[in-house]
Amino acid sequence: MKSKLREEFRQSRKAIAGKAEKSQCICQHLAQSKFFQKAQSVLFFAGIAGEPNLLPLLKKNLGVKNCLLPFCNQSSFCAKRVNTLQDLQRGRFGILAPGSHCRDFAKGRIDLALTPAVCVDLQGNRIGMGGGFFDRFFVGFAGVKVAVVFAGQICQDVPCESHDVGVDFLCTENGLVAVRS
Numbered sequence: 001m002k003s004k005l006r007e008e009f010r011q012s013r014k015a016i017a018g019k020a021e022k023s024q025c026i027c028q029h030l031a032q033s034k035f036f037q038k039a040q041s042v043l044f045f046a047g048i049a050g051e052p053n054l055l056p057l058l059k060k061n062l063g064v065k066n067c068l069l070p071f072c073n074q075s076s077f078c079a080k081r082v083n084t085l086q087d088l089q090r091g092r093f094g095i096l097a098p099g100s101h102c103r104d105f106a107k108g109r110i111d112l113a114l115t116p117a118v119c120v121d122l123q124g125n126r127i128g129m130g131g132g133f134f135d136r137f138f139v140g141f142a143g144v145k146v147a148v149v150f151a152g153q154i155c156q157d158v159p160c161e162s163h164d165v166g167v168d169f170l171c172t173e174n175g176l177v178a179v180r181s
Helices: 002-014 019-032 034-038 055-061 133-138
Strands: 041-043 066-072 077-081 088-090 096-098 112-115 144-148 169-172 175-178
Touching: 019 034, 019 055, 019 144, 019 169, 019 175, 055 066, 066 096, 066 133, 077 096, 077 133, 112 133
Parallel strands: 041 066, 041 112, 112 144, 144 169
Antiparallel strands: 066 077, 088 096, 169 175
């Protein structure tokens, strides 16, 4: 069921028009949120394959907040602090990631994690790309978790398994929604 939903929403995401404008709206909603404004450390993601582009928001907050990005290992990732956009390079899966020279940042010190999803429901359940990287990272994570997606990626019901970790909020071009996870 999950693999079918994943493929269906990956295909439909390709057809979403106006991704650049919608990404700008998403960045504005995030920047105006109380949890973003209060956060001293934010885990961003570098969007791929039609995901929302958060790099403008990251760029605005360099030097203001601890701006972090995932650095993928074999089956997990750690958060590394990025000081400039020049710290980014193509990493595993071709995703922009911090260079190996960037310092690790303790998961327990992260206030806010922005996470991609292929689809998400209004209970905070999400389906990612299938590697389980964010689910493993979120085990024991005490900060606020926000799924960042386009509105067309919200679905009725995402099946979840024991290892899946839900999010606290959804952010789309239409605004923020608090969800139960």
